[in-house]
Amino acid sequence: MPIAEDPEPRPSEEPKDGTDGKDPFADLVLDEEFVRAAAVKEQTGRTRMLAARWQHTPPVDPGGRRSVNDGPRPRQRFARRARPVDPWGNPRPRRGGRWRTPLFVVLTVALVLAALNVDGLRSWYSTRFGDGSGGTTAGTPVATVAPETGTPTAAPPAVDPKQPTVDRPWAGSPAEGWPTTVDVFGPEPGTITRIGVFGADQVAAQVDLVKRYLAAANLDPRTVAGGRPEAALAMLSPEGRATAEKALASPSRDQDPTGWFSRFDGRDAIPVGDTYRLQGRISVxxxxxxxxxxxxxFTFVYPLRPGPDAAKRATAPRPSGPARPTGSPAPGGGGVAKPVGLLTPAADVAGDTRTARTVVRRVDTFRFHDPAKFNVERDRLYFEQTASEVGNSECDVYDGWYHPQFDQFAALGGASSAPSGPPSDPYDRSQELRTDGVCGTVSRS
Known part of the structure; x- marks a missing residue:
């Protein structure tokens, strides 16, 4: 299709606008330099949109944006961050915080449970990571031994026989993983039923009373260090307390306080730490x-270090007396003492850092009488039967204390009673308690 072209002006015609008839934009080039040199620039679509909106709703400065003219940013307390905002000044929601609420709930529940059972938590920690008295070297796990549920069939397995020291008092002992509190031993409260005239709750309270007595008589640091066992005495019946106080005041072969309480004379044996280990069982x-x-x-194990008079006592003559009574006498009697000095002293360990252990086994029966038939006091303990034996304590000494032997003083030579019985393992709880009165030795301590 033909296209009509603009005809050129005739030579005879003069332009009416006063020009020579030439197009003024014919030589104009719209390049980049021309665009940048333009005095008026076209606004973007977003700029025109915001300008139209701000005519009716002026923008509000949220205070979160800063410019180079604002000066240095002021320091904020506790490293708080300004809350992020969008371009219109609206605060943006924080992300990634949904996991914190469940975590806080779990931690709160764990802290509450730990606070309700501090003793159980301490026992759990000490049996797995040591008791803070150097039971194991750093980073070495301790094999946890659960409480007994019945009579063992064999003795605990042998462990590496290492010389115990103040820093590691449980080295070479099977008791290193034993519990440190009597509360972890059964029977569980939910398994206790009615017995005789006593309901399940009453029987559970009686078991708890027995546990508290065992702890006060054998685990209280003040009692073990030689203090007067007031807490344990307060739980005994009037007759039992009178007998125990008489034994404390005037120890003798027939009434020795060590038949009731675990006690050491601080002049020749000092407990290492205030946490001791035990293993055993309770039945009803x-x-x-x-x-x-x-x-x-129960078997209780005590780590000990020499007291100031330990060396003097090792060389002092010992009185020899008759053997301990046999059978199961009244509380405070019975059992057999066993001195021990079998650990070979290490050549590179100073004598004042070596320690020893004394192992005490107690087999007791407590009776709670029918109050309708017997004149008894409520919430008091009445012994039906008791017996004990000790590993690493001098024989034929009835002064109311246990007297362990320390290897570093064995070479000094003393006149103590020589053991005459066969060796036995004080950790072997599969055997019956010895009540023959023979002064023997032990295979380990």
Missing amino acids: EGDGKRGVLVHTD
Whole structure:
């Protein structure tokens, strides 16, 4: 299709606008230099949109944006960050914080449970990571030994026989992983039933009373260090307390306080730390007269360091006396003492850092009588039967204390009673308690 072109002006015609008839934009080039040199520039679409909006709703400065003219940013307390905002000044929601609420709930529950069972938490920690008294070297796990649920069938396995020291008092002992509190031992409260005239709650309270007595008589640091066992005495029956106080005041072969309480004379043996280890079991049954019998069988282990008079005592003559009585006498008697000095002293360990251990096993039966048939006091303990034996304590000494032997003083030579019985393992709880009165030795301590 032909295109009509603009005809050129005729030579005879003069332009009416006063020009020579030439197009003024014919030589104009719209390049980049021309665009940059323009005096008026076209606004972007977003600029025109915001300008139209701000005519009706002026913008508000949220205070979160800063410019180079604002000066240095002021320091904020506790490193708080300004809350982020969008271009219109609206605060943006924080992200990634949804996981914090469940974590805080779990931590709060854990802290509450730990606070309700501080003793259990301490026992759990000490049996897995040591008790803070140097039981294991740093980073070495301790094999945890659970409480007994019945009579063991064999002795604990042998461990590396290392010389115990003040920093590592449990080295070479099977008790290193044993519990440190009597509270972890059964029977569980939910398994206790009615026995005789006592309901389940009453029997559970009787078991708890027995546990508290065992702790006060054998685990209280003040009692073990030689203090007067006031807490344990307060739980005994009037007759039992009178007998125990008489034994404390005037120890003798027939009434030795160590038959009741674990005690050491600080002049020749000082406990290392205030945490000791134990293993055993508790059982409950009827007495046949509508009462309750609570049976306990526990082995307590005590780490000790020499006292200021330990060397003097090692060379002092010892009185020899008759053997301890046999059978199961009244509380405070019975059992057998066993001196021990079998650990080979290490050549590179100073004598004042070596320690020893004394192992005490107690087998007791507590009776709770029917109050309708017997004149008894409530919440007091009455012994039905008791017996004990000790590993690493001098024989035929009845002064109310345990006297362990330390290897670093064995070479000094003393006149103590020579052991005559066969060696035995004080950690072997599969055997019955010895009550023959023979002064023997032990295979380990």
